């Protein structure tokens with residue numbers, strides 16, 4: 001097992017970030033401004049796993065897309081490893097809910113696609129592939145096509161395609177949301193196991209309180225629009241972790257606290 005200590009350096013630093021959209025420009029409510037993110041400030045340490053919770057439509061994906069470099073903030077600062085984020089980069093890999101594999105490529109061809117594109121040496125690609133396919137427990141499925149895999153296996157292949165790039169930061173937007181409850185649990189355990197080997201800095205959006213608690217070192221909660229960070233919880237469970245933590249009384253206590261914050265937010269305070 002690789003011993004990894006969580007750094008104290010900020011991998012990601014966001015200061016007073018703001019973002020508005022102008023939906024329906026030119027029709028109906030022509031160009032009415034919708035402020036989505038307001039004065040967001042946060043940081044993530046190197047190797048830290050931060051979960052981002054919040055009601056639907058509060059701007060979680062928008063924030064993640066800004067960190068990924070897919071869209072630009074209107075105001076504020078987004079620094080990754082000390083440098084401003086201006087565009088997407090292999091330094092910050094993204095895994096979506098429905099990450100689509102290329103249907104005409106096999107599992108192996110899909111997973112090594114990025115490394116081949118980067119013109120890595122054949123032996124290096126082979127070595128990294130073998131390590132990654134083991135991490136996601138898809139050994140033996142190298143020559144299967146995506147449509148021959150279950151939803152959970154497809155998402156594991158998509159995760160492998162991201163992990164093989166060895167990006168220092170991983171951004172995940174509800175990555176297990178479309179999976180059934182049991183497969184989702186297996187994916188959470190798999191992610192905990194993977195973290196025993198590698199510890200990228202992770203920002204994960206989820207709407208599932210339990211999932212955030214199982215996986216994160218720290219949880220941030222966003223309120224209703226315009227999204228702001230209204231609550232923060234440090235998760236006190238040490239690593240390595242497994243799903244047995246769900247039965248601990250401390251787990252139940254924090255889950256209740258988070259549920260209360262989310263409920264209050266939906267019902268009144270954060271309108």
Ligand SMILES: Nc1ncnc2c1ncn2[C@@H]1O[C@H](COP(=O)(O)OP(=O)(O)O)[C@@H](O)[C@H]1O
Nearest residue numbers: 021022023036055056057058059060061062063
């Ligand atoms: N490209 C866009 N143009 C206009 N409005 C958008 C765009 N993307 C998101 N929004 C709006 O921003 C708000 C936040 O969306 P989003 O970040 O997807 O929320 P969440 O991920 O928390 O559910 C929503 O009201 C959504 O309609």
Ligand SMILES: [Mg+2]
Nearest residue numbers: 060061062173
């Ligand atoms: Mg979203």
